[in-house]
Amino acid sequence: MNRLAGSQSPYLLQHADNPVDWWPWGEQAFDEARRRDVPVLLSVGYASCHWCHVMARESFEDETVAAYLNERFLPVKVDREERPDVDAVYMEAVQAATGQGGWPMTVFMTAEGEPFYFGTYFPREPHAGLPSFTQLLQGVHAAWTERRGEVAQVAARITGDLAERRLSYDAPAPPGEEELARAVRALAAEFDEAHGGFGGAPKFPPSMVIEFLLRHHVRTGSREALRIAEGTCEAMARGGIYDQLGGGFARYAVDAGWAVPHFEKMLYDNALLARVYTHLWRVTGSAFARRVALETADFLVAELRTPEGGFASALDADSEAQDGGGHQEGAFYTWTPEQLRDALGPADARLAAAVYAPGDEGTLRLPGPEAPAELRARLAEARARRPRPERDDKVVAAWNGLAVAALAEAGACFGRDDLVAAARGAADLLVSVHLGPDGRLARTSRDGLAGQGAGVLEDYADVAEGFLALYAVTGTRAWLDRAGGLLDVVLERFAGVGGELFDTADDAERLIRRPQDPTDGATPSGWAAAAGALLSHAAYTGDARYRVAAERALGIVRQLGPRVPRFAGWGLAVAEAAVDGPREVAVVGAPGDPAADALHAVALRAAAPGAVVARGAPDDEDPAPLLAGRPLREGRATAYVCRGFVCAAPTTDPETLAAQLA
Template identity: 70%
Template sequence: MNRLADVTSPYLLQHADNPVDWWPWTPEAFEEARRRGVPVLLSVGYSACHWCHVMAHESFEDQDTADYLNEHFVSVKVDREERPDVDAVYMEAVQAATGQGGWPMTVFLTPEAEPFYFGTYFPPEPRHGMPSFRQVLQGVQQAWETRRDEVTEVAGKIVRDLAQREFEHGGAGAPGGEELGQALLALTREYDPQRGGFGGAPKFPPSMVIEFLLRHHARTGSEGALQMARDTCERMARGGLYDQLGGGFARYSVDRDWVVPHFEKMLYDNALLCRVYAHLWRATGSEQARRIALETADFMVRELRTEQGGFASALDADSDDGTGRHVEGAYYVWTPEQLREVLGAEDAELAAQYFGVTEEGTFEEGASVLQLPLSEGVHDAARVDGIRRRLLQARAERPAPGRDDKVVAAWNGLAVAALAETGAYFDRPDLVEAALGAADLLVRLHMDEHAGLARTSRNGRAGANAGVLEDYADVAEGFLALASVTCEGVWLDFAGLLLDHVLTRFTDPDTGALHDTAVDAEQLIRRPQDPTDNAAPSGWTAAAGALLGYAAHTGSAPHRTAAERALGVVTALGPRVPRFIGWGLAVAEALLDGPREVAVVGPSLTDERTRTLHRTALLATAPGAVVACGTPGGDEFPLLADRPLVDGGATAYVCRDFTCDAPTTDPERLRAALGG
């Protein structure tokens, strides 16, 4: 066992018995490189990464390769999900140098952590114009021995160039209706009207953009925005991206038609898409959206919830195919013969037609990814449900993909928001309870009022890595959603504690720009800062949304001002690259709409009319609306102050900037006031 034996990351633990003498990312690793006078190999990946496993098997498990590495390098292994700051800084260097990036990320550093040679996956033998990993190692080692001054000079220049990169902040302030309209127009130009989604292959689920489209429709009535959101959601739900048997979404589609996914299932994708489909149902009443939201929520609870109540990070793409081979997608794909073995000839024929399973296959080796190419309702629903149950039961007997069971704070915050809202919309108190369990774990294990938020935990043990901006922002977002759903003001208080850290430790006091790491965090070669979305909302715009929601609840001017200043970057980037700042556009829609503040008061929270008004408020489509509920005189929510009952019965107040319309006891009037 090498130095990774005692870490909490499942990805690093997968390398603990490699012959490579791995170090975790620590100051001691770089001290060792200085002592020996050798460069550092930095290898970054994550547990569900297919090519990370391939390179590990080909190179890091090979004794000769390991011997060469151990002699000439100090090797450092990083889980990008535990250290997104390290990943971001060096990925920026890789992309600047090579024009592309990805994982595994392979970077060679000086003992001062300055990068000088870059790549991603390297094969064990020269292939497709790529050198072998061994050739790369030998070339780097020779350059280090014979041209070290040149190497260190190049490394220093790279670091200086990175230090000069700054994102436009957009000094004009938060975007208005004109900028959001320009963003919608730009999205329309990139939209794929035949297949849904944006751009070509590979095609990622555009969760944050869909949230913007739904909010834009709610605010402006734009049917084009709603059509793009609705059609994209339908195509994703019918394609192989969605698990037609067990629910839940894969990470992305390798083709434009959503047929063949990259089979890893990530918590953040499923949390975001669960919420997207719930919001689509809220806007349209779509039965398909309702089904997908609930099935995705059930998938998260069934397959990702940990014993401690949190949610695991991911399920691997690869699994044993039953012959001892570790194969991508083996758990999920089917051949006609496999259908016949489980279902018999007659039902297998129906299943093949219904799920798009062909003799040629849509994936590899004649296997097909299950889809729903036919319109729902064409076949006998009870018969199809029986077929689905039998296939799911048979699939459960296959070797399952591995699970990365570390709990990432940010992604659990997204899950809390999704499960709380989905449970409330569809009268599923078990989902709200699951959200409460994860939130409780975050408070008990991850949060410290003074030290801040831990990025990860595993098996009830908090990791050593500090939370980054997205952790504070997404957990605060989850707590705010939970406060509105449960009527428990303590979640608003916890959100406020996290947002205090955002204001004091992550925000530039001069410009209002946000950094991904705290001012007192470990100093890397550059302090990472990126306002654009990746597969999940950027920490920058997620923080703006949480700050705005908290300000709407409390009337806090500093929090609202911070949100408005942070949204300046959306003014700069929204009209030009809307696909990559979708959550910022969604937050800007909330700002333009108010957001509206709803206070529901009743004689008790179990009173039927109070519950009806509360549910009506939660189902409002007004962008970013916040909901407080309680009894008159309750002090858990500032919005409840001085809100009496009308004629002794449950009453709702709708306000903007704490200026309120006339109170109402009528759910229909409340619905009309909130765009429901």
């Protein structure tokens, strides 16, 4: 057992029994590399990564490979979800040099952390132009021992290039009407008319872009924006990327038509998509969107909730095959004709085969919900007896913030108090375990114990977003105040003098560069998420400091949105809220008053971009700022719709309130 045995990360623990003498990331590892005068091999992945498992089986579990590696290198393992800062810095180098990235990420570097050679997956044997991993090790060792001067020059040049990549930012104005309209036109030009979504294979759920399109439609009435959003949501949920038996979305489709998924299921995808489909329902009233939103929310609670109340990071793509052939990708989810007959009988198996799409090697996959509900229930029952995929039960702060927001809003919109309770449970865990007495966040926890990694920008921003959503739904003032505390840390520790934002705090561990990325990946960029939370908090409190910070951060979206809207979706969505106001809704009424409940429900179901909702009692001694000075009208529960704390005429009528928010 190597030095990973004491780790909290499930990914690192997967490698704890490797014959490779892995070290965790840290100064001790680099000191040892200096002492031995060997290069560092950095291997970065995550627990549910299919190709990480493949490379581990092929190379890291091989005694011969491990012996060569241990003698000539200092091997370091990093969980990218635990240390996104380390991953971001070296992935930037990989992408700059190779034009692509991915995991496992393989980086060779000096003991000063300067990279000089990198790639992703390397096979056991040479394949498709790639050297074998052993050949790679031999080549790097030869360069290190025979051409050290060249290696040092390459490492210095790459490190210098990375250091010069700091974003030049002068805080231009946030996007306005023209930039937002241009972004929609650019998305329309890239829209896949045949299959929905954008681009070809592989195809990822564009959650943040859909959120922008829905907000743009609500604000402007754009039918084109709604058509693209609705078409993409329909295609995804009727495709194989969506689990028709158990709910929830796979990470991406390997084809352009959403039919064949890469089977790992990530918390962040499903939190974002549960919220997207909830918002699609708010806009259209679609029963289909409602079903998908609730099934996805139920998947989160049933499959990813931990005993402590948080949400686990992911389910593996791989699981034990039915024929005993070892772990295979998709084994839990796919069906052969024989398995269908065993589960359903010959007649219903033929019906299933008629509505399931053919897959690879004789398997059958479910592309849509056309099969009768009774048949799907029987298949789900049969599938439940199979070996289940492993679960990465690490709790990531940012992704739990996304889940809190999604579950709180879905619970409120659909009258599901259990989902609101699940959101509150995760938020409680974030407060009790992740949030320190100094107001700083731990990035991860496991089994109720906080990890060592410091929270990054997306953690503060997404957790603040979740707390603000929970405040809107519950009216509990503590969630608003806690969000404000997190955003104060953002302004103090993550903001630059020009209004730009960094991914790590100014007192975080120093890497070869301070990571900074305003573009979305699989999740909203920390930069855009912080802008959104700051904007909402300003709307709740009237504090101009947060509004100014949000608008300065949104300046980058003015630059990126019209040119690359697929990578600026969340920033564009936040900009839509800023242009719209956002609307501020104050509902005043006694707790348990049905009239106040009715007004509150209307406010929460309104689709106005980024609208904030506060509810309180008329006799609150310390009301939230948005509620201050808002009396009852004629002794009845009353709602106020405002922009910048300037309000329209108050109303006691839910229909009038709905009209004001339309």
